[in-house]
Amino acid sequence: MFTEEDSLYLKKCIELALDSVACGGGPFGAIVVRGKEILSQSANCVTNQNDPTAHAEVQALRSAAAKVGSPHLPDCTLYASCEPCPMCLAAAMWAHIPRIVFTATHEDATNAGFDDTAIALELYGQPNPVNLAPDRLIHLPLSEATKPFNAWLAKTNRKPY
């Protein structure tokens, strides 16, 4: 189910998230990969850009779609440092992304002060999507998964949202 490359791309997402925290952004990173090529990568820019939709996954999907010249990315994998929220998950579905791999969980995001689980509960009625194909959204636990959240919580001047 996982490859060595999956771990490497997730570690890259974690690096993006750590860099983002260091630059005043949110503790999330995402990458879109097609074959062996990284089509796009992004961190969370919600507070830096005053854009409520600028989650790392949405940003990466937008960039990848612009790069390939189509709103659809049917041959791509979306990697994310944290479990995608309902907005990002639906965005990936609109983009026809067949495979999403993440490492930190919605519980980790909630512990860091984010509303991911709360929004999921209002929409799904439970923390996780109700009827998603099990191989579409894959959790790959890594020991460094929560490093971006720890860095975020250690900042006294962080901008929560």
Added chain:
Amino acid sequence: MFTEEDSLYLKKCIELALDSVACGGGPFGAIVVRGKEILSQSANCVTNQNDPTAHAEVQALRSAAAKVGSPHLPDCTLYASCEPCPMCLAAAMWAHIPRIVFTATHEDATNAGFDDTAIALELYGQPNPVNLAPDRLIHLPLSEATKPFNAWLAKTNRKPY
């Protein structure tokens, strides 16, 4: 529950959606209103911009947030020509939008060939959000609600997505 202004703003959304179809865009329009001021308005730009996230609501939320200089719009209403899909609904929740008013339904979108209901079923397990406060997402039926979809379906060179 509804005001005359609600109907007027929805009719404006329908006009945006009709104009969008005429220009090769998707049959959706949205407006963000604060008090008596229209902060932003947008049509669906998914195929025109090759951006899977460029639904009318997302575009309008992004523009309104940029205008006010905050990712949060807690004193705004989001009007949409059609029931917001899971991505747009979650985007509005991240933006702290307290009130969303729409006219056409997810069934209308499905009849026009869009995946709104299919994505909702995968995420929610049912066509509608499971635990959303009932006064947050309001359906205001208008006789002209499906005009944009009819215009869309009448186009032979439409770009589905």
